[in-house]
Amino acid sequence: MKTVKSLMIVIPAAMALTACDGWQKSPSSDLQDMRAQAKTITEMGPDKPRTVTNEVVVEKQVEKIIKETGVTSSMILLTADSEMIFKEGEAKSYSIRASLPVPGATVGLTATNLPDGASLRPSPTEKDVYVLSWNPPMYTVGSDSALKSIQIKLVATVTDAGQAKNAATLKGMVKELDKILFVTKTTxxxxxxxxxxxxxxxxxxxxxxxxxxxxxxxxxxxxxxxxxxxxxxxxxxxxxxxxxxxxxxxxxxxxxxxxxxxxxxxxxxxxxxxxxxxxxxxxxxxxxxxxxxxxxxxxxxxxxxxxxxxxxxxxxxxxxxxxxxxxxxTITAPRFDVSGLGKQGLEVSPGEKIVLHFSASSNNRNAVVAVETKNSVLPGNPQVSCAVSSTGNHKQDCTLTWEVPCDATSKTLKGSIDLAATSTLNGRISDVTDYSLKTLKAAKDKKLCAAPVETAAKKAAEAK
CATH class of the missing domain: 2.60.40.10 (Immunoglobulins)
Known part of the structure; x- marks a missing residue:
């Protein structure tokens, strides 16, 4: 019964192969041959991907050519910091590496367009490293700028090819790298x-x-x-x-x-x-x-x-x-206090409304202070009003109000507001304290008036 079972498994497999033309030999009547043939088919498994040997050969030939004659500047290693930032008045250095990965090879490094005072020298402690140092002087950055950029070019040159087989080709080979030096203003x-x-x-x-x-x-x-x-x-x-x-x-x-x-x-x-x-x-x-x-x-x-x-x-x-x-x-005459003005004169623009507070006072609290204003020829007729201070009669709190007309010119605004103050004590009047507040047209017009239509006559009047 064991023999019959084996025949039933092998025979269908052999018949299937014959029908697909994948097997050219007729089934053998010998049972052992059949078993050997079935075992061989089973061990073969599915078809494996085929390798195109011609393409492999071509690739190997190209790689071999590169190794022998494809010498390029990419073999030179030239690296520097991504950013080189300096500050006015402060010394700083950056390291730059220039090398050739060949035993005994040396690479020199130079730079073009370096700013005055900057240097590029070999590192005293590290092989294949150069040090770029600079202390930017004051005003390297323009007065109205916060940052300045300087374009430089690093040039690496093979000075000795060492033990390379193609030494003659490598020696003198050059690799360049563009860098920007940034300079910030001093702090x-x-x-x-x-x-x-x-x-x-x-x-x-x-x-x-x-x-x-x-x-x-x-x-x-x-x-x-x-x-x-x-x-x-x-x-x-x-x-x-x-x-x-x-x-x-x-x-x-x-x-x-x-x-x-x-x-x-x-x-x-x-x-x-x-x-x-x-x-x-x-x-x-x-x-x-x-x-x-x-x-x-x-x-x-x-x-x-x-x-x-x-x-x-x-x-x-x-x-x-x-x-x-x-x-x-002696503290007899009163004094004007115009500290709120903060300067010696009053600069005004046409169309400006001026309100200025000041005072006149005596050091003697028993005195009575009075303030007078002289007639003014200034355009708009500035007015001064004074009243007794809450601290007493020895002080007058005053306010100057002035609406400057839009047709006022540099000539008409150049003048003064003249004041006089006296103090009275026990029926006696002190010396007069005079104060002259100079006025002039502001150097920079505040543009408070609509631009007038200038006529030839007005221009002539301005010129006078």
């Missing part, structure tokens, strides 16, 4: 601030010019943005060991109209011109620690602080200025 803060021309003691009833000189790195005279000073009062009125207060001295500091713009002195130094005004700004009485008036004091002690800012927002530390304002005349 060094302004420094070396000095206050000059303002002594420790000044007399009252004086205009004392003084200046502030400061070093502002990275900002020169070509910059459209200028440094600026900051004058303030730190509020430190009292201190241990002193029986008096140091009052606000910043109220006496005004701009010098003759030198409004800061002066560039060269070498990053700037000068600001100011005035310490004890003539037009009333000197406050000296106060004791407890806030009472020191009637026997010979002057008033004040203090203020000075800082200078660069256009990028950096500043100097605060510099403290302490001044004693020495009394030089």
């Amino acid at each position: 060094i803060a302004p420094s070396s601030l000095k206050v000059s021309g303002l002594n420790a003691e000044v007399s009252e009833d004086q205009l004392t010019p003084f200046s502030i000189i400061v070093t502002v790195p990275g900002i020169d005279g070509k910059s459209t943005q200028k440094p600026r000073p900051l004058i303030s009062y730190d509020g430190q009125a009292t201190s241990i060991g002193k029986d008096y207060q140091e009052l606000d001295g910043s109220r006496y500091v005004i701009a010098d109209l003759s030198k409004k713009e800061p002066e560039y002195l060269g070498n990053s130094k700037w000068k600001f011109n100011l005035i310490f005004d004890t003539k037009n700004i009333a000197v406050q009485p000296q106060l004791a620690q407890n806030g009472s008036i020191m009637s026997q004091a010979d002057g008033t002690r004040v203090r203020f602080t000075v800082k200078a800012f660069s256009p990028n927002g950096l500043s100097t530390p605060e510099t403290l200025v302490q001044v004693k304002i020495v009394y030089t005349k």
